[in-house]
Structure formats: structure tokens, C-alpha cells
Amino acid sequence: MHLKVTIADQKIVTTGSFNYSASAVRRNDEVLVVIPDDTMAKQWTNVFDDMWEDDKNFLFIN
Template identity: 45%
Template sequence: DTYISPDDLVLTAFYNLLSEAQGSIYFLAFSFTSNELGEVVREKAEAGLTVKGVMDEEQIASNTGTEFDPFRQAGLDVRIEGIDGQMHHKVFIVDGKIVVFGSYNFSRSAEERNDENIIIVYNQQIAEQFMLEFQRIYADAHE
């Protein structure tokens, strides 16, 4: 599935997909300020799903309304990237078989103003490749 913002109601499709997650949610986020997406991620963690994430350090420090602190306060295993340069990924891996990726930052600007895209791929082999990248970045991340 392909979605283009601001016209395709990306947030709705994304929210619905995360709401249907049953086992795990892993994410790599350059910028994550969307209250709606943050809320559904926290709800899924509270429901017992495995939730882990890595966010870009500069964006955590500079973004008003970053979801990093609410994630940590809710007890989620969300870490700060530890690489040189920016961790510029915008990726969700859901239930080990669905990958959401594209230019879309998890923010109101991406939803309402910017020309952005996400692609949702339903393929376990592709999800496994993205999990390898998640694990590589997660291994270098810190709390």
C-alpha cells in the first residue's frame, strides 16, 4: 500500500495498522511528535505487546512535543541513537511481517503540510531485513 500526505489521510491508515498489531512493534524514528501515533504505541505496550524503538538524539533535544519522554515515562524500551550523524530512518516493523517506511516523519507537519510518502509492505522477508537494521542501530543506542 502507498500513501501520500497531505492528501491520503496517512495518519488514519497508520493508526489503524498499529491498532491491529498483535505481537510486536519496533520503530526507528528521526522525528516523532505525533500524539496520536504515540498514544497507540503506548496503548499497545500497555496491552502486553513488545515495543522497542530508537530515536534521533538531535531531534529528541530540539523537537517540542517529542514522544520520547512520554514513551520513557510509560516504561517503553525507547533509546537514543548512538551513531555519528543523524539516524534518519522512519520505519515501523509490526508483528515481524509488516514494514511501514518512507519519507513521512511521525509528526503533524508530515500529516498536514509536507509532501510525504509511506509504503506499507506485507512481507516477512522484507520485515526481517528491516529487523536486522533495527537490531544494528538498537545495539549502538543508549538510554
């Protein structure tokens, strides 16, 4: 997965181009969208869980 999504306590979703790195904070032009919505957070959680559990279409490479 290369989702740039954070789901906090199934209450807040963040998404965008932002990487959690020093360069993203100090040098890069980044976008971080914060969505404080329980319903949206639960939907994103369901999508993430479905992808995480799907070993047919998404392969884990270590």
C-alpha cells in the first residue's frame, strides 16, 4: 500500500501528499487535509481493513 492516510481513533482522517519527515515539515510544499468526521473515518477504516486482508489483489513484500 502506498496510501497517505492516517486514521486517528476512528474519528479523524488525514490525507494528502505530506510525508512524516523533516523535509516535509521544513522544505517541501506539501498538502495535508484533516477530516474530523467519525463516519468518514469509519469508512476509511473499513477500506483499509479490506485492503489489508486481501491477499489476492495486494501482496505483502518484505
